[in-house]
Amino acid sequence: MKILVFVECADGNVKKNSLEAVAFAHTMGGPVTALALGSAAQVELEALGKYGATKVLHAADARLNQGIIQAYASVIAKAFQDEGSDVLVLADSSLGTPVAARVAARVDASLASNVVELPNMSAGFVVKRSIYTGKAFARVELTKPKKVIGIKKNAAEVKEVGSNCPVTPYPVTLADADFATAITSSEKATGEVLLPEANIVVSGGRGMKGPEHWGMLEELAKTLHAATGCSKPVSDMGWRPHHEHVGQTGVKVAPQLYIAVGISGAIQHLAGVNSSKCIVVINKDPEAPFFKAADYGIVGDAFDILPKLNDAIKAAR
Amino acid sequence: MKILVCISHVPDTTSKINFTDNNTRFDANGVQFIIGPYDDYALARAVELKETSGATVTVLNVGPADTEPTLRKALAIGADDAVRINAEPTDSFFVARQIAEHAKAVGYDLILMGRESIDYNGGAVHGIVGELLGIPSVSPVMKLDIEGNKAKLAREIEGGKEYLEVNLPFVAGCQEPIAEWKIPNMRGIMSARTKPLKVVEPVSVDSGIKLKQFELPPPKGAVKMIPADNVQELVSLLKNEAKVL
Numbered sequence A: 001m002k003i004l005v006f007v008e009c010a011d012g013n014v015k016k017n018s019l020e021a022v023a024f025a026h027t028m029g030g031p032v033t034a035l036a037l038g039s040a041a042q043v044e045l046e047a048l049g050k051y052g053a054t055k056v057l058h059a060a061d062a063r064l065n066q067g068i069i070q071a072y073a074s075v076i077a078k079a080f081q082d083e084g085s086d087v088l089v090l091a092d093s094s095l096g097t098p099v100a101a102r103v104a105a106r107v108d109a110s111l112a113s114n115v116v117e118l119p120n121m122s123a124g125f126v127v128k129r130s131i132y133t134g135k136a137f138a139r140v141e142l143t144k145p146k147k148v149i150g151i152k153k154n155a156a157e158v159k160e161v162g163s164n165c166p167v168t169p170y171p172v173t174l175a176d177a178d179f180a181t182a183i184t185s186s187e188k189a190t191g192e193v194l195l196p197e198a199n200i201v202v203s204g205g206r207g208m209k210g211p212e213h214w215g216m217l218e219e220l221a222k223t224l225h226a227a228t229g230c231s232k233p234v235s236d237m238g239w240r241p242h243h244e245h246v247g248q249t250g251v252k253v254a255p256q257l258y259i260a261v262g263i264s265g266a267i268q269h270l271a272g273v274n275s276s277k278c279i280v281v282i283n284k285d286p287e288a289p290f291f292k293a294a295d296y297g298i299v300g301d302a303f304d305i306l307p308k309l310n311d312a313i314k315a316a317r
Numbered sequence B: 001m002k003i004l005v006c007i008s009h010v011p012d013t014t015s016k017i018n019f020t021d022n023n024t025r026f027d028a029n030g031v032q033f034i035i036g037p038y039d040d041y042a043l044a045r046a047v048e049l050k051e052t053s054g055a056t057v058t059v060l061n062v063g064p065a066d067t068e069p070t071l072r073k074a075l076a077i078g079a080d081d082a083v084r085i086n087a088e089p090t091d092s093f094f095v096a097r098q099i100a101e102h103a104k105a106v107g108y109d110l111i112l113m114g115r116e117s118i119d120y121n122g123g124a125v126h127g128i129v130g131e132l133l134g135i136p137s138v139s140p141v142m143k144l145d146i147e148g149n150k151a152k153l154a155r156e157i158e159g160g161k162e163y164l165e166v167n168l169p170f171v172a173g174c175q176e177p178i179a180e181w182k183i184p185n186m187r188g189i190m191s192a193r194t195k196p197l198k199v200v201e202p203v204s205v206d207s208g209i210k211l212k213q214f215e216l217p218p219p220k221g222a223v224k225m226i227p228a229d230n231v232q233e234l235v236s237l238l239k240n241e242a243k244v245l
Ligand SMILES: Cc1cc2nc3c(=O)[nH]c(=O)nc-3n(C[C@H](O)[C@H](O)[C@H](O)COP(=O)(O)OP(=O)(O)OC[C@H]3O[C@@H](n4cnc5c(N)ncnc54)[C@H](O)[C@@H]3O)c2cc1C
Pocket: A204, A205, A206, A207, A208, A230, A231, A232, A233, A234, A245, A246, A247, A248, A249, A250, A261, A262, A263, A264, A265, A266, A267, A268, A269, A272, A282, A283, A284, A285, A288, A300, A301, A302, A303, B013, B037
């Protein structure tokens, strides 16, 4: 089985979730070709060999520096055919998921996104995917000879299994039609830990009373190398940017540790955090529904507890 | 301008999820169904465009007859007519093929839908429809303005957003804050009863997806409460018991 992995880069660096995709493909078995598009640091691409890539292709055309869905789909579908691949694996993301859809349609593959563990290949090719926003799972068989799989965070463990791999340039002929969508500008938080990739998330709700109090959460996040998140009303009111909104209608996170401060734990919020390994809830209301979904809880005032918690963590490290 | 809005008919976000028939069927018993929240944003934006620029809005659902109240609700919110493609929406590819067939026959300037449905969470229908029609697809779109034949969009990316321009026609997978959800008013509900709702038979499609079984996550263990004056204990539990620090 030949596997192609689309490796997503941000600012020239390979995204952490794409390393998981390479590890996932490696564990599935079979030769793994990793494909990166646009500007990407040579050392990072070579290092993909350590995580299981047996071949690394780089389509370095500058027009691919921006993640245009259609153009990416064309290049990946072409590589899939050139390499004679059976399976495409990629990490689900704001770019990866829509790209996977187009590629699957183009190469006539069975498509599954939100895959949470390695496929079972003992009888057919069965994947387990997360459905109902994390409230359930479905085991589905992918019956076409070709398959496209989008994986969720934590679907595979990133381990060093080999050594650096040389990078082969992958020349592409790009069609103007693939660039019908033009990115005119972008805004991006820099230097912060990205919420969907974070191992620890510190999240605040309406109980934080106002944007002026976010400093406390950010302090704690800094101590923990965590990303900050928030509940929907907090982003609706403009206290925090929309990309920090966690839940059913926002970002779905799957960190090792999710610390929820002043969030009541409405079912729509829980839908976005139920894949977290460990959940800590700090809320002044002992009846807050979030406690039922938590591993550890503290009933108390956020403004009193946050600075103390920050100090205690600093002391313990 | 002709706008098509594709909506899913999904369990209310507060629903408890259960399965029957040996975990092979969704248990709809006692479940309230709604327009998918992301689709609802797409619909709200389409109705705004109709109000400001005189577009017509067709709403489409791939589903069996019991989804018609959901389509009527979309008509009450402001869509002009509805199409139901009479089939179980089994997976992204199946649904996308049905939408693409309809869109090919009618010809729309703009096709909107949610960035994903909240039952299957595929996030793929917009991309597949775009591919099948050979037009651009953009998702997740959080802002959409039309100027003549051109659209200006904002797309959410991890940690920020990017601004794009694209000519019509194209497909967009939408999310907030593209518009605010609209609640149908009395006049809308009355007029929705007489707006046209056409039922179309599906085309046959092999998606290459076969459901084996549903599964619920294991139940969560009990929460450990820690006194507010002892955050040190929390830190030591996170370190030594949960091993997440
Ligand atoms: C279709 C739909 C989709 C939705 N999607 C989402 C989603 O994706 N994400 C999401 O978050 N919500 C979503 N919601 C909204 C959701 O139902 C809740 O309204 C929302 O999550 C509540 O946010 P909150 O917990 O911050 O605020 P509240 O419910 O107001 O809770 C505030 C909490 O703070 C506590 N508190 C107050 N002061 C303090 C203090 N000093 N110290 C400690 N604790 C304090 C209170 O006890 C309370 O529990 C959705 C709703 C619908 C209908």
